Amino acid sequence: MAEHQHTHDTKPLTKNQRLVLERLEKTDGPLSAYSILDELRDQGFRAPLQVYRALEKLVDVGLVHRLESLNAFVACRHPSCQNHQSIAFAICEQCGSVKEFSEARIAEDLTSWAAETGFMLKKTTIELRGLCKDCVAKA
Amino acid sequence: MAEHQHTHDTKPLTKNQRLVLERLEKTDGPLSAYSILDELRDQGFRAPLQVYRALEKLVDVGLVHRLESLNAFVACRHPSCQNHQSIAFAICEQCGSVKEFSEARIAEDLTSWAAETGFMLKKTTIELRGLCKDCVAKA
DNA sequence: GCAATAGACGTAATAGTATAACATTAACAA
DNA sequence: TTGTTAATGTTATACTATTACGTCTATTGC
Structure with missing residues (x-):
């Protein structure tokens, strides 16, 4: 696919x-x-x-x-997204905003977990739920 | 049971x-x-x-x-799941098996990202897609 | 040029996932 | 008992996604 x-x-x-x-x-x-x-x-x-x-x-x-x-x-929203194997999203449950980010360490951790486990990793989904900075400030 | x-x-x-x-x-x-x-x-x-x-x-x-x-x-499948903030799943696209795991480092990375960003983290979704060890062996 | 083919598109129908709204029943405390 | 809350039952509906099939168009090979 x-x-x-x-x-x-x-x-x-x-x-x-x-x-x-x-x-x-x-x-x-x-x-x-x-x-x-x-x-x-x-x-x-x-x-x-x-x-x-x-x-x-x-x-x-x-x-x-x-x-x-x-x-x-x-x-x-990522300029030239192709290098990021592990894209993550932070979704604000208050205002609905979505922040896209990419942490190399997380990608490494998941890759090494896969290697240790013998899992052939094709795609990762990482989605965080919570409140964005602005909505925390308003609360 | x-x-x-x-x-x-x-x-x-x-x-x-x-x-x-x-x-x-x-x-x-x-x-x-x-x-x-x-x-x-x-x-x-x-x-x-x-x-x-x-x-x-x-x-x-x-x-x-x-x-x-x-x-x-x-x-x-996790005995006493309540301590794991960041549960992750590896889903095999071949056989449909799901392996639940929890890596402390990943949880730490996400927590520190949230702290730096001011995001108040409530829940994380981490789902890996790929082939499990057995299905890789068969292929 | 002219089929043959492949890919994008249009449309209708249907499958699959999830919730709203409201009636009823069960559990239980005052 | 009676009032209250939580759980349940039931119908209808909303939301998400795909199957199936037909058409059009661009390209390929002759």
Whole structure:
């Protein structure tokens, strides 16, 4: 399924992929596939599959990340994301903001755990839930 | 069958909670809420909410974990799980097995990231996808 | 040029996951 | 008993995702 080879990916985005990506990039936070669909009806989107197909490609090439714990998607905010094996997300339960980060030590720890265990690691999902700095300050 | 001991869990499980937990404990792998429902129809289960309500409580007290990337649930295999802030799961994409583990260093890394960032961490989701040792050997 | 092919797209239908809303029953204290 | 709370039962619905199939278009090979 998902090959993380977007360094070699030169093919341009299709129209639908571009529309979905632009919608995500304009939004400061995660969007569900169906809310993307609703926001793209004016551009001719009619069915979920148009969104899901675009998302699949965008996630493949690393321009979009899927947040498993939210069933939602965010545009990648990381300049040239391809070197980070282990991307993590901090999701604020108050304001919904999502902060993407990448810690080398965490990636190393998971890699060494996999090596010790004999697990062939393909992909990691790391999602933190809590309150962002701003929302902590307000509380 | 061993009794689980949770520090903050004094109330005994209700009938539905016990049935759902037993079903998960008998199964070597994750189950979706709806497959639990199907398997408990003989015990009188009729509607998804009976399963979801039981699962919510079981997850709360730590007897069951939710796998976000699978929309599925597993019984906790960890003796006295309450001390592990950062539980992680390695999911085999070939055979579906799930290995639960807990690495102190990862928890420390995430905690220190949160401290530096001002993020008030409530819960972490760490899910690894790949091939387990056995499936790598077979390939 | 012109099939043949492959990929993106459109559309309808359906499968799978989760919760809202409300009625009923059980447990139990005043 | 009666009032209260928690758990349960039930129906309906919302939300998320995929299957199946048909069309269109761009490219490839002849």
